Amino acid sequence: MPLDDALAARMAEPDFWPVYLFDGDAPDVYDEDAEDQESHVARFQLGGGFALVLDLTLALEYVDLALAAPGLPQPVTVGWDDQAHFHPHVMAWPELDLLCRAVSLHDPELRHPGPMLALLCRFAFLTEGDDLDGVTPLVDAAFGLMRPGDGGGGVQAETRDWFDLRDLRGTGVVWTSRADGHRAVDQHGDDGLPLYSLRAPDSEDFPFGAWSALLAHARERMGAAAGDRTLRAPAVRQALDRCSAPDGYEHLAPLADALAEAGYTHPVLMRAVAQPSHRAEACWAVETLSGLPQGELVPRWFGPSPLSGSESWRLSLTLPVAGRPWRFGQQVAGELSTALQDAGLGRAEVGGSMSRQEGDGYVHVEDHLDLLIRDDLAVGVTIVARILHSHGAAETAILRHAGKGDEVVPLRRPN
Template identity: 70%
Template sequence: MPLDDALTVRMTEPDFWPVYFFDDEAPDAYDEDADEQESFGTRFRLGEAFALVLDFTPGLEYVDLALEAPGLPEPTTVGWDDQAHFHPHVMPWQELDLLCRAVALDDPELRHPGPMLALLSRFAFLADHDDLDRVTPLLDGAFVVMRPGAGRERIRPETRAWFDLRNLAGTGLTWSTRPDGHDAVDQLGTDGLSLYSLRTPDSEEFPFAAWSALLTQARESVAGVATDPALAGPAVRQALDRCTAPDGYEHLPALADALLAAGYTHPVLTRAVARPVHRAEACWAVEAMSGLPQGELVSRWFGTSPLSGSETWRLSLHVSELGRPPRFGHQIAEALDAVLRQADLGRAEAGGTALRPENGTYVHVSTSLHVLIRDDFTRGVGVISRVLHDHDAAETATLHPRGDRDVIPLHPRT
């Protein structure tokens, strides 16, 4: 089992995932003695030679992902996430899903979707070629498994938060082949989320050759599933064909019987078909045994993603603090965040504070808020306007798209 006992237990505690994802509503994990704080680590192994090594120190709000591979003298960092100088964009979604499948095939105790997908999702991003219909069922499934008592919405809140923070589709990503033959990603200006990655064309820090070898091994492992002679018999092929229809999950019991009769004994795949922890687990297992392209059956079984067509707007809100009580801007940020989350319209957080010298000290001039609005721009601006009016701050506040000086008019008081 790749997860050590301490991490396994910690993941079942209610505050783990909010702390792990640096959620604004999470308990404060910071400690002045953070160097002595417990760190949680795990290795997700692929064969004998490769491993993805995850280290998480709650007190430092720091998560590191490293690669262990032939040719590397020690585990080499491929990305990290923190609250300051983060570089979390390690891989597009398709690579994360591939790696989770390959690792799960080798470890009967590690379910996919499950802990690996949930933990490493922060290091994956949505790229132009990634299809949301193939993404959200697996990510939802991972958090159903890891947080079974949380979230009954049409889309899991963790999945929605991942989409808000990791959706780089349409932001000008460009993939290129380096002189050494390995793929690299770059971004030439954007109006959306910025790319923060070690995997850029001129990087000397990312282990390109080792990462390519890891992906090659993963592809070979997953592709090898469909070549098992026990899957070639007429009864098994017929059962698999029925399972690859849009209603194929209804035929899983018959496939389980056919696999048993054919003497097929792969412990991970037979269990995924007979006793899936989530429908998505059975889905990728059938996909692999049938030799279908990665994700094709996921979109067929689950249909259109609830996030399909979703839009987000990232805004900057400047709140004047002259003559206001201490933390006035933060109070507005907290109130606005609560209302936006309650309405499933987005979120807000306080950013930087502008100061000016006055009488030998510094006074607060304004606080900048980072605001994200989902799907309904007009309604979102209405909520922002109402919160500002409730705090008598609308007259001196300004709202505009992030990175743009154009002012967005606030709604009048109602």
């Protein structure tokens, strides 16, 4: 069982996902009096001795992902996420989707999309060639099932946050083959989000051979599920052809009947067709049964991704606070975040501060705020300028594009 009762119950609590995803507005769950801070372990078994082991310590904002595989004496860390020295870029999106599908076939209790995808997507990232039309519905379904009712008619907030943090398209990230034939990832250039991965071509810390074997084992499981001879029955093929059309989800009931009549018995795929928890679950099941390439049917069933064409900008705001009220920086960050979120344009949070020594003590002189603005940079900057001018802080504050050196964004007074 991948999720023990304690973790399953914790995931159902309202504060779990904000805390797990390091949401700036998440409540503080650190207990300074506790000998051991709250931690949980989830093992996603693939069979054959393969498993992904997720170890999370919520209070310390630390999440570790390890690989267990034949030949490894113990699970080996392949990536981790925290608020300091993170290395979360473990796998390409198609690898995560493949592993979730294969684990679901092995463990009927773990449906896909569902908890595995929601928990592990922080370790997957997008690179050139990844089609958002085939990605967004699965991620959105996973978070929607974990946090029902939070979609607000658009994509889940968690889906958009994941996209903002893990979209490395256009940042010079490339997949390469090492001399031993295993895939590695590298980044050429510094435009956009940086790559932090143990899977670099010259890495001695990543278990390349075991990871390749994991993916090969997952593909074997998928192939075995799709190779059943009953799937060649004419009535089944006709039903699958109808389900492979853009309106194919309307024909799932006849497909379920045809599979049952032909004697197909795989419990996970039969359930996904006959009683899907979400349309996305039926979609990957039909892909598998039809022998379609992974992800090909998703855009047909779901259409263009709401995130297609989306952009985001990361900015750094230096805010002098000497002579200001206590927690002035936190107040401004809160107002900025509320205004940007209300406009659907992003968020803000305090990322650091600076003090200088005066006499025998130190004086707090400035705060550094991290801002994320989505889709409309000009409107987002206008909101920032308006709030700073309302506090008389725009004349001394400095707004820059993060990672762009001295490129300053003007904070003009709104009309």
